[in-house]
Every structure is written in C-alpha cells, then in structure tokens.
Amino acid sequence: MSITTTAAVLRDPEAAYSIEEVTLADLGPTEVLVRLAGVGFCHTDVVARGMASYVLPAILGHEGAGTVEAVGADVDRVSVGDPVIMSFASCGACAQCAAAKPSYCALFTPLNMAARNLDGSATATDSEGGEIANRWFGQSSFAGRAVIDQRGLVLVPAGTDLTKVGPLGCGIQTGAGTVLRAMNVQPGQSIVVFGAGAVGLAAVMAARIAGASDIVAVDLHQSRLDLALELGATRTVLGSDRRLVDRITDDGAGLDFALDTTGVGSVMEAAIESVGPGGSVVLVAASEAALEFHPTQLTGKSLSYVLEGGADPQELIPYLLEQWREGRFPFDRLIATYPFRDIDQAEADARSGAAIKPVLVF
Ligand SMILES: [Zn+2]
Ligand SMILES: [Zn+2]
Structure with a gap:
C-alpha cells in the first residue's frame, strides 16, 4: 500500500x-x-x-x-x-x-x-x-x-x-516544562522570563501554576506585557528600560530563577545579572549568539541550557492538558x-x- x-x-x-x-x-x-x-x-x-x-x-x-x-x-x-x-x-x-x-x-x-x-x-x-x-x-x-x-x-x-x-x-512544552520540571519552581519563589512569545508566555502560565509569588515578564512590546499580566505575570518590565536589571530585581538581591527565551546575547547576560546567589539561569533559545561574562558574575549561581523543558512528554503533556481543562493553563x-x-x-x-x-x- x-x-x-x-x-x-x-x-x-x-x-x-x-x-x-x-x-x-x-x-x-x-x-x-x-x-x-x-x-x-x-x-x-x-x-x-x-x-x-x-x-x-x-x-x-x-x-x-x-x-x-x-x-x-x-x-x-x-x-x-x-x-x-x-x-x-x-x-x-x-x-x-x-x-x-x-x-x-x-x-x-x-x-x-x-x-x-x-x-x-x-x-x-x-x-x-x-x-x-x-x-x-x-x-x-x-x-x-x-x-x-x-x-x-x-x-x-x-x-x-x-x-x-x-x-x-514542542514550544509550549519547552516553556512550561522548563519552569515545572527543569527548574522545579516552588511556591513563593521568584522568576523573571525574558521574551513574551509562545515559550515565554507558557513559562509565565506555568510559574503561576507552580505558585511563584513574583513572576516578572520582560519584552520589547507593551502588548505582549499586557497579555503576560493576564496570564499570570505579577510585574512587567519593558526590555528597553535603561535600568533593566534594577527594575527586575527591584533594587534587591536578585531573583531565584531567570529564563531566557530570546537567545540575544545582551538579554542572556541580563538574565545572569537578575538572579542572586543560589539562583538558577536557564537558556532555551536556538541561538548562535555567544555569551560573554566574567566568572564572578556567576558567583553562587547555576547556568544551564535546557531542551524541550527537560521534560518527558509522556508525563508532562497529559499534566498540561489537565491544567488546560481546569482553566489554569x-x-x-x-x-x-x-x-x-x-x-x-x-x-x-x-x-x-x-x-x-x-x-x-x-
Ligand atoms: Zn520546536
Ligand atoms: Zn536516547
């Protein structure tokens, strides 16, 4: 046949x-x-x-x-x-x-x-x-x-x-899986998501499911930030802000997690600056951009590149479907x-x- x-x-x-x-x-x-x-x-x-x-x-x-x-x-x-x-x-x-x-x-x-x-x-x-x-x-x-x-x-x-x-x-699994499985964000923790496209917004929704208390979305377009607020972000920062990292950290010690979905070198570097000691930075974009940073910028932090959310689709996708049916995703x-x-x-x-x-x- x-x-x-x-x-x-x-x-x-x-x-x-x-x-x-x-x-x-x-x-x-x-x-x-x-x-x-x-x-x-x-x-x-x-x-x-x-x-x-x-x-x-x-x-x-x-x-x-x-x-x-x-x-x-x-x-x-x-x-x-x-x-x-x-x-x-x-x-x-x-x-x-x-x-x-x-x-x-x-x-x-x-x-x-x-x-x-x-x-x-x-x-x-x-x-x-x-x-x-x-x-x-x-x-x-x-x-x-x-x-x-x-x-x-x-x-x-x-x-x-x-x-x-x-x-x-793929795309939605990448954003949600990174938050729920690779990072394993816990209730009360803080996260900044760079890029409010499909992957970033899936991450924002997942952060809300995880119970994160401070969910910061960063994008160059206000309309995307408005949508991020509807989907679970608690704060937004325009990516063009000259004091970007200070706004993200609220002039404080740094967040628990940063996720970069943009693959832009300067943005990935801002992600590293946005977490404090003990924090984790995760990169997921398919990007050829090289990262340049001084080793001390990573003091006490972890940095990793995650594929497909680090998730097992057989486990994560049924979970996301259930969250969708219940109106949470x-x-x-x-x-x-x-x-x-x-x-x-x-x-x-x-x-x-x-x-x-x-x-x-x-
Ligand atoms: Zn894909
Ligand atoms: Zn294999």
Whole structure:
C-alpha cells in the first residue's frame, strides 16, 4: 500500500513553501501514520531556513496533532483511531532515555535536526520520484499525513480539540516544562522570563501554576506585557528600560530563577545579572549568539541550557492538558489558526510577531 498526502515542501531556503502531493513509504514495524488535524509553527521551524543541519528538499513541522490512521506491525502504544500529539524523537535505548530524560537523548540531534533516518534515508518522494527528507523532529508534520515512530506519540483523551493541542509537543512544552520540571519552581519563589512569545508566555502560565509569588515578564512590546499580566505575570518590565536589571530585581538581591527565551546575547547576560546567589539561569533559545561574562558574575549561581523543558512528554503533556481543562493553563489564547494552504502567511506572521503561535489546520 502506498500512502499519498499533501505536504508543504521546502525546496530552497529563500523560496515559499511548495504545496505538493507526496508519497510516503510503507510503515516500518514501530511506525505510525497520523492524519493531521493541526500543526503549530515553532520558532525552530521559522529559523530552520538558515540551519545547515538538514538537506533540502524537506518537509518541516514538528508540533503535530491528529488521529492515528495506520500502525506498523509491532506498534503497541497506540491503535487506529486514537487521538495523539506528536512530540520530538528519542532513541529509547540510551541512559538519558532510560532515566525518562528523552530531550537529552544521546541521539537527539541526528534524530530531530537531520530530518532523515539515522542511516541517512528518507521515506517520502515527490511526483517525479525524488527523495524528500521527512524526519524533521521525527515527524515532518507540515503535511496532511505524517509518519512517526510510536515513541514520539502522546495519547490524549477522546474529545480533545486536536486543532489546538499540537504546540504542546514542542514550544509550549519547552516553556512550561522548563519552569515545572527543569527548574522545579516552588511556591513563593521568584522568576523573571525574558521574551513574551509562545515559550515565554507558557513559562509565565506555568510559574503561576507552580505558585511563584513574583513572576516578572520582560519584552520589547507593551502588548505582549499586557497579555503576560493576564496570564499570570505579577510585574512587567519593558526590555528597553535603561535600568533593566534594577527594575527586575527591584533594587534587591536578585531573583531565584531567570529564563531566557530570546537567545540575544545582551538579554542572556541580563538574565545572569537578575538572579542572586543560589539562583538558577536557564537558556532555551536556538541561538548562535555567544555569551560573554566574567566568572564572578556567576558567583553562587547555576547556568544551564535546557531542551524541550527537560521534560518527558509522556508525563508532562497529559499534566498540561489537565491544567488546560481546569482553566489554569490557557495556552490556546496564544494560538492564531490558518488554513494549511496559507502556510507562507503563517510563517510571515510568526516571523513578524503578528501571531504568537500560528497553527495550521486541515
Ligand atoms: Zn536516547
Ligand atoms: Zn520546536
């Protein structure tokens, strides 16, 4: 049986997406065919055009949600008809995977960033028979149908609105997971979040869930700060403020946690300055910017780079869905939906900031 689907194919880093019919190979033993209901645009998809990690043509997209349409011979985690969220790929065999830390999988980079199988193969072809890379984050879900290894799937309750929940698979998980799992923020603690985009605002919502008493949002746009206040920030500071760190710390000793979602060198340095001894600074942006600081600026502090919130999607995503249903995690307020064919507009709006979290719907 050969499977065909409509996909948005990136053929040239400078060109618009090409909407094409593609053919997907038969499913491997642990692979699952998902019919997409919605797929988010993550920042990594936006900056992917400039990345050298994969070879074009490729299908991007890695925040898919949909329904299982077919399963390989050895699939035992999901069945046909199940509603699922598609998250990142991990090997399942290394020490980090065994410790339920799949975002630090030994094979994270080749499995997610190369857009190909580990042996270099791809399993999608265009109408001329040309190979198209289709393993971006293990899924390449800018398509009506996508193939993913069952390890990347999170089963969700029947009745979940699948046009909305795809972003839980990466961007929203990154922001919320960093606060709730990597940082493990406790009631009464303080945190500053730099950048009020999808990742930063998810972090703000998570900080409220965690019971943080001082939640400071920093962004260059007042409209984003206003939204942050509605979602749980207790204070905001404009990123252009000349006394930025003093305003964040309220001229005090420094906060417990700082999260940078911007990847901008000067902002990451402000994050380091914003925490006090005993505090933790976490960076999450896909950034090439170098950090420059004097070692003493880190006195008594910790600094780390966290991928995918340091979370296990099988544990975190069901928790976030429960918080959403109970009204404590309104991540869907960040979403703007676009028909799949308007992918170029969705990308433009993600780049310009006109949309916080574009989601393509089918
Ligand atoms: Zn692994
Ligand atoms: Zn992502």
